[in-house]
Every structure is written in structure tokens, then in C-alpha cells.
Amino acid sequence: MSDYDAIVVGAGNAGSAAAITMASKGLSVLLVDRSDPPGTKNLSGGVLWGNDLAKILPKWQSEAPLERFIQDKKIGFLTEKSSIIIDFKTKIFEENKVGHTVLRSKFDPWLAKKAREAGATVIPGITVESLVKKDGKIIGVEESGDVVTSNVVVLAEGINPRLAIEAGLRPPLQDWEVSVGVKEIIKLSPQKIEDRFNLSSTSGLASEYIMGNLGELNAGAFFYTNKDSISLGIVAPMERLRENGVTHTYDIIEQFKEHPSIAPLIDGGTVAEYGAHMIPEGGLEMVPQLFGDGYMIVGDSAGFGFSNGLVLQGMNYAFLSGILAGEAAVEAKSRNDFSSSSLSTYKRKLDNSYVLKDLRTFKDIRKVTNNKSMYTTYPKMLESILLEMLWERGQPKKKVREILGSCAADLNVGKLKTATDFYYMYRRM
Amino acid sequence: MLKIAVMIKQVPDSQDISIDPVTKTLNRSMARNVVNPPDVNATEAAIQLKDRYGGEITVITMGPPMADTALLQLMGMGADNGVLVTDRVFAGADTWPTGFTLASVADFLGGFDVIFCGEETTDSSTGHVGPGIAEFLDYEQATYVHKVEYENGFLIVVRDIEGAEETIKIGTPAVLTITLNANEPRNPTLKRKIDAYKKGIRLVTNKELQLDPACIGLKGSPTIVKDMKTVPDPIKNPSKPTIEELDKVVSVLIEKGVVK
Known part of the structure; x- marks a missing residue:
């Protein structure tokens, strides 16, 4: 008899969504996260599209710690002296309010709290050391010499899934599979933000750029407004950074901040936080075997994300994959069968959702995003x-x-x- | 078997605190809450005492409901029970009612052989509460302790005093305040944290304690903050070393064989 029906490793969007889905259907769930409060080490650019979140938390728009809803979306190119931008401002965004800027250090603890309210045991501040295998089946996790067992382990470890790699469930990350994102949060008064970007007290702006001023780095950049701060950063493929050798990511973010079109936007602001994170950009080719005897892999750990140079999304893929893994576990529990074939429903659900459909539709996108001429x-x-x-x-x-x-x-x-x-x-x- | 208590406090992480230059108040909005660092050393000292002489450890804190996570963390290290003293009437307390309330809780829980505290909190740095508890309970006390032994009902403790150490023997029951870095606190483990989560935290309000409202919370606090000033950083513009100066430093390091 296992200690839990499910152990979820990692309280990010995917892990907490899986925990909420399972716990609310009566499964006994342990959600473990390395940081305390849970999820506070997580990092995103910062735009959350909440269609999937609404499936498990219908009141998310009024309850979650959100910054500003996206009313104004800009995409464009920066060259050394110019910016060429498409500004898409629409009443449709305002009527639906599905896209929001978020600060993960506030949002993720809230989501983990929702998992606790749904009945999951949430243990923060613990780094799981390894997966426990028995007869080829994953039967639990180990920490400080103690083993905690479960029928299924949901691996929501994030982009560099150490447990999955060490257990041989996926190969170590390759350079081509990831980009590096470097982000700063710049404090700016709500008054300044609203005046500068022509926003109301609740509406926000999300801009994404192709950095045409950085040569063959193939770097992109983002600029989002929060309540009283700006989230901005750059994203560059690991391969290009390695190849380039001399340009550091912190130089690229400085060049972005000093760009003649960007500098005036952050004038008078002070840097409050900075961070860096890897982003899955390997597309379908980096997606590992997603399930097996006693385990499922979700979110960034599974390589779920979408990027075409101008659009960069991950959080919605995390929510949906977490929910679908949760549903698969609930069904497996009803059959009392957590074998690979029973958990294969997770893959089938993904196949029928936009998660794998998008990755298939855009399976050749890297040939575009890798094209140096684009940048x-x-x-x-x-x-x-x-x-x-x-x-x-x-x-x-x-x-x-x-x-x-x-x-x-x-x-x-x-x-x-x-x-x-x-x-x-x-x-x- | 020793009956041990550890009095702890959740404080904003000092790394995340800044002083608002306009309002001159602490800006805690960016700060996450952590266990007051010397309180973690106090918990470790309590666990070491229990490991050697046997006993049961209860960690106690007075604070808002969210302070339960601090107790769970310390139970994850090896404390047996967690007690959260939480009630609006306790809010706004300075060191006098805090010492009084915690002493009353210790009494309410049947008293202890040894009560551990951190030497002081990082968010107010008074060091009053530990000695206050001892006085209210009429226990023995030793402050700034970094080593604890137990022998036939007596505690032999080593105290940090300016530039020296002092070893003293005191009776029990006693309150000990433990210095920051007195020991190397163990990490909480998953299994212990799960057990703590299952066991839960005992909540104590003033309904149980029945303390005089004039002696607790803001009403019971004799301290009045008259003014708060920010002191300018004494090192305003540290001059950057020149390349020549750095070369000199490097050549001295090579000469002394520190670097090759």
C-alpha cells in the first residue's frame, strides 16, 4: 500500500494544476517543492493566458494575485536606431480579460495554496533527491534516506528535470533544446506606468521584440507592465550564446534597456529583482516519453512551450498538461492500475489538445527561428x-x-x- | 525526559527589506517571511539536547495564522509539537507583553524544564523577550549561549561575552537564549515535514489563556516610538582601486605564495 495516490514534484503551474485536479477528485496527493513558500523560485517572462486555469479554478480572475490584464499587445523589430512595431490594442482583450501579467513569486504560492485547499498535502522547502524504482516501475521519491511511496509520480520539475534525467526517463538537456531568458523587474509607480503607456489602473501592455541590433545571437526581448513595476528581459538560444562566446546575457539585457525606444520607457525606474531561466524551445523533437509505469512528465520538464520568435508561451501549456495528467491519474485510480498502458491516456489527451497539436503544427518552426537572417x-x-x-x-x-x-x-x-x-x-x- | 520548548518568531527576510527614503519606514512588501535566524540555532540546540538526554520539544510562536509554516519547518528539523499563539488581541505587542504572553503560554502548557530562545530577532534586535519570559516565569536564565550540556538537573552552558567565553552552571527550569551561528542547523526532511503536517499545529487564543487585555497586545505595550531616522551610509563613495593598485595587491599575493 502506497503512502499516497500521487506525489507531484514541483509546485509550478503544471505541478499545482495536476495536484488540484487530482486532490479535488479525492486522490491523496503530496505536492513537494524546493522553495518555501512553495513556488517562489519559479520564474517566467510574465504573461499568463488563463483559459486552462479556468477549468480548475473558475474564479481565478478575481482570486489570483494578477498584475494587469493585457489590453495592448505589441510585436516588432528593433534595429540599432529604430523600432518597427505593430500595436494591437483591442476591446476584445478588455472584454475577455484572459491574458494577465503575473509575478510568479506571488502567483505560485497562491496556486499551491489552492492545491492545499483542494486537499493536497503541500510540503515546501524540500528538494527531492531521487526517484525510487522497483521492478522497472517508479514507486516513489527519496529524501534524506527516507522513501515516500505513491502509485504515480508526476514530474513537474521545470525545465531542467534532474530527477527524470537521473532516472533515465529523458536524456540531459542539449543546447539546441533551450533558450536562456534573463529578466529584470523594474519598479515604477502605477501613475507613471499608466501615463507612460496610456493604461487604466487595471489594464496592461505586453510587448515582444526581435532584436535586430544584436547580430547573429537570434535574441528576442519582452516588456510587460505590472501594477507597480515593469518585467523586461531578453531570450537567446543557448546554441547561439555558446557559439558567440563573448556576449553575456547580462550585456544583452543592458543593450535592450539602453535601446533608444526602450530607455525612455523605464526612465526613473529602479531594478528591484533580476533572474534567469531556461525556456524550452526544442519543439516536438525535445518532448520525451511522457509516461511510463508509475510516472508522468508535465510542463517545462516535458518541453511544452511555444515560440515562433514573436510569440512565447509556456504557462498555459503547463496548466493544461498538468490538468490532463491529473485527469489521467484520476482515471488510473478508478481502474486501480497505474501501469504504463493505463497512464497512456495522458498522452492521448495531450494528442487531442492544443499542447501536442501546436507542437506538431509548428514542428519546423525552428528552421524559421534559427534563421539568422530573421535577426x-x-x-x-x-x-x-x-x-x-x-x-x-x-x-x-x-x-x-x-x-x-x-x-x-x-x-x-x-x-x-x-x-x-x-x-x-x-x-x- | 526533558520537557523542552523553543520560542520562535517569523520575521521578514532582512535581505529583502529596504527603508523608504520618503516615509522613513521599513518597506517589507518585497520580503518573504523566514524563521528568525538565531531561532533556528535555538531549535538545533534543543534537538541536540533531546538527542543526548531524551525529551520532547514544543516549538511555540506568537503571530498571525500564516506563521504555521515556520512551525512546520522546525518540526521538519525534529521538534515534536507546534503551538501557534494567535489572536487579534495579541497584535501590536512590544517586548513586555510578548514576554508576558509567551511565559503565560509556557505556564498554560504545564511549564518546561528548558526554554530555548534566539538571542534576538533580526527585525527589532532588542534581546528582551527571552530574559522577559524567564522573569515572568521565575526561571533561571542564561543569555548569549552557544553550548549546552545537561547534568543531574543542572545545565552547564557556555556564554559568549565580549572577547571571551564564560562557562556557568545553572539550575532548571531555565531559559537559554542561543547565539546566531551557535551550531549548524540540520535541514528539515520530507518525512518529518509530512509527519508534522499530519500532526498539525495546536492553536491557542486568549479564550484559553484568559490574559488581562490591559497586559497584552498594543494596550499592554509601554514602548512608544517617537521618531525614526535613517542614518546615511558612512561609506558614501568608496573609491575604486586603480589597475596599478590591483597589480600591487596581486604581486604581494604572489610574493606571499597565496596565489601562483
Whole structure:
């Protein structure tokens, strides 16, 4: 007889969602997290899309510690001297209020508290040392020489899943599978934020950029408004950083903060916190075997995230994978069978959800996001086109076709290369 | 078998506290709560005493309901019971009613052979409460202790005094206040934390204690804070060393064989 029906390792979005799903259906659940209060070591860029969270916590919009709902979404390119931005501000976001900025150090303890209220035993401040295997089946966890057993272990360890790797459930992380995110929280008064970004006391802004001023680092950046602070940061593929060697992530975030379009936005702010985190960007190729005898892998540990250079999402994939693993455990409990074949319903649920559907649809996206031209040539090209079209210099005007031709010549890119790049972008994005 | 208590407090993590330059008050909004660091040393000292001489340890705190996590952490280290003294009427207490209330709780729980406290809290640094408890209970006391032995009903303790140590023998029951870094506290374990969670925390309110409202909380506090000032950092603009100076330092280190 096991101590618990389920042990969940890690109180992040995936782990707590799994714990809530299982505990609210009467399973005995142990949720263990290394930090105290639970989840306070977790880090995200900071935009949460809550459609999935609503399935387990329908009142999340009024109860959760949220910062601002996303009313204004911007995406664009930065070059050394310019910014080219699409500003999408819509009443539709305001009517639905599904996207919110969050600070994980506040949000995650709240979510873990919800798991406790649902009936889970939540133990913070403990780092599980290893998984316990018996006859090829995962039967529990070990810490300080003590073994705690369960019918199923849900691995929600985050991006670098040490337990899963050590137990041979997935290979160690490879450079190509991850990006490095570096983030700062900059304190700014609500008054300044609302004036500067044309926001109300509850609405917020979320911007994401392709950093065209950093050469072949293929770096992106984000800028989100909280109640009384700004979350900003950069994201760069580990492979590019390693290859580049000299540029440190803290230099890149400085370059972002000093950009002529960004610096005025944070003027007068003070850095309150900073952090770094890896982000799963390996797509379908990095997804491991997701279940087996006595275990399931969820959230970042499973490589669930979406990135196409301009959109970066992970928290919603975490919630949904956690919920689906929870449902699979509840069904396994009703059959009293926690074998690999019984837990395979988790994979089937994922197959039918947007989690694996998205990863399949965009399985070739890395060929676009890895394309160095996306971060070097094309932002410059856009800048040149806009300069030609929007800057009156007393010169005869050109047709777009001619502008394109001369820009391509200036930047030394072949028309064929550009045509193929855009064709693949069109096909893969 | 020794009946042991540890009096502890949850404090904002001092690393996360800043002073608002305008209002001159402590800004705790970014701070997470931790167990007052010397209280962790006090708990470790209590567990070591129990390990050698046998006993039962009760950790006690006065604070808001969320302070239960502090008790669970210390029970995870090896304390047996947790008692949370929580009631709105206790709020706003300075060191006098805090000592009085905790002493009353110890009495309410049947008294103890040894009560451990941290030497002081990091959020107010008075060091009053431990000795206060001893006085209210009329127990023996020893402050700034970093080593504890037990022998035939007596405690032999080593105290830190300015530039020296003092070994004294005192009777029981006694209150000992333990210095920061007196020992190396063990980590809580998963199994013990689960057991603590299952056992739960005993809540004590003034309904049980029936203390005179004039002697507790803000009403019972004789301290009045008249003013609070921020003191400017004495090292305002530390000059950065020059390359030449750094070279000199390095060459001295090489000369002395510290680095190669």
C-alpha cells in the first residue's frame, strides 16, 4: 500500500494544476517543492493566458494575485536606431480579460495554496533527491534516506528535470533544446506606468521584440507592465550564446534597456529583482516519453512551450498538461492500475489538445527561428524600406519593388535567398 | 525526559527589506517571511539536547495564522509539537507583553524544564523577550549561549561575552537564549515535514489563556516610538582601486605564495 495516490514534484503551474485536479477528485496527493513558500523560485517572462486555469479554478480572475490584464499587445523589430512595431490594442482583450501579467513569486504560492485547499498535502522547502524504482516501475521519491511511496509520480520539475534525467526517463538537456531568458523587474509607480503607456489602473501592455541590433545571437526581448513595476528581459538560444562566446546575457539585457525606444520607457525606474531561466524551445523533437509505469512528465520538464520568435508561451501549456495528467491519474485510480498502458491516456489527451497539436503544427518552426537572417538582414531591410517610404529627403520616389531591390543589393542578400526564406516563413509560421 | 520548548518568531527576510527614503519606514512588501535566524540555532540546540538526554520539544510562536509554516519547518528539523499563539488581541505587542504572553503560554502548557530562545530577532534586535519570559516565569536564565550540556538537573552552558567565553552552571527550569551561528542547523526532511503536517499545529487564543487585555497586545505595550531616522551610509563613495593598485595587491599575493 502506497503512502499516497500521487506525489507531484514541483509546485509550478503544471505541478499545482495536476495536484488540484487530482486532490479535488479525492486522490491523496503530496505536492513537494524546493522553495518555501512553495513556488517562489519559479520564474517566467510574465504573461499568463488563463483559459486552462479556468477549468480548475473558475474564479481565478478575481482570486489570483494578477498584475494587469493585457489590453495592448505589441510585436516588432528593433534595429540599432529604430523600432518597427505593430500595436494591437483591442476591446476584445478588455472584454475577455484572459491574458494577465503575473509575478510568479506571488502567483505560485497562491496556486499551491489552492492545491492545499483542494486537499493536497503541500510540503515546501524540500528538494527531492531521487526517484525510487522497483521492478522497472517508479514507486516513489527519496529524501534524506527516507522513501515516500505513491502509485504515480508526476514530474513537474521545470525545465531542467534532474530527477527524470537521473532516472533515465529523458536524456540531459542539449543546447539546441533551450533558450536562456534573463529578466529584470523594474519598479515604477502605477501613475507613471499608466501615463507612460496610456493604461487604466487595471489594464496592461505586453510587448515582444526581435532584436535586430544584436547580430547573429537570434535574441528576442519582452516588456510587460505590472501594477507597480515593469518585467523586461531578453531570450537567446543557448546554441547561439555558446557559439558567440563573448556576449553575456547580462550585456544583452543592458543593450535592450539602453535601446533608444526602450530607455525612455523605464526612465526613473529602479531594478528591484533580476533572474534567469531556461525556456524550452526544442519543439516536438525535445518532448520525451511522457509516461511510463508509475510516472508522468508535465510542463517545462516535458518541453511544452511555444515560440515562433514573436510569440512565447509556456504557462498555459503547463496548466493544461498538468490538468490532463491529473485527469489521467484520476482515471488510473478508478481502474486501480497505474501501469504504463493505463497512464497512456495522458498522452492521448495531450494528442487531442492544443499542447501536442501546436507542437506538431509548428514542428519546423525552428528552421524559421534559427534563421539568422530573421535577426540580421530582415529587420535592417524593413528599416530601409520604411526610411525610403516615410522619409522625405528631396529625392525622386521609388516603387516598392525598386526599394526592395536596392535594399537587397545594399545588404548583399540574394533575391532567391529572400524569396525562399519568406516562402518557408509562410509555410512554417 | 526533558520537557523542552523553543520560542520562535517569523520575521521578514532582512535581505529583502529596504527603508523608504520618503516615509522613513521599513518597506517589507518585497520580503518573504523566514524563521528568525538565531531561532533556528535555538531549535538545533534543543534537538541536540533531546538527542543526548531524551525529551520532547514544543516549538511555540506568537503571530498571525500564516506563521504555521515556520512551525512546520522546525518540526521538519525534529521538534515534536507546534503551538501557534494567535489572536487579534495579541497584535501590536512590544517586548513586555510578548514576554508576558509567551511565559503565560509556557505556564498554560504545564511549564518546561528548558526554554530555548534566539538571542534576538533580526527585525527589532532588542534581546528582551527571552530574559522577559524567564522573569515572568521565575526561571533561571542564561543569555548569549552557544553550548549546552545537561547534568543531574543542572545545565552547564557556555556564554559568549565580549572577547571571551564564560562557562556557568545553572539550575532548571531555565531559559537559554542561543547565539546566531551557535551550531549548524540540520535541514528539515520530507518525512518529518509530512509527519508534522499530519500532526498539525495546536492553536491557542486568549479564550484559553484568559490574559488581562490591559497586559497584552498594543494596550499592554509601554514602548512608544517617537521618531525614526535613517542614518546615511558612512561609506558614501568608496573609491575604486586603480589597475596599478590591483597589480600591487596581486604581486604581494604572489610574493606571499597565496596565489601562483
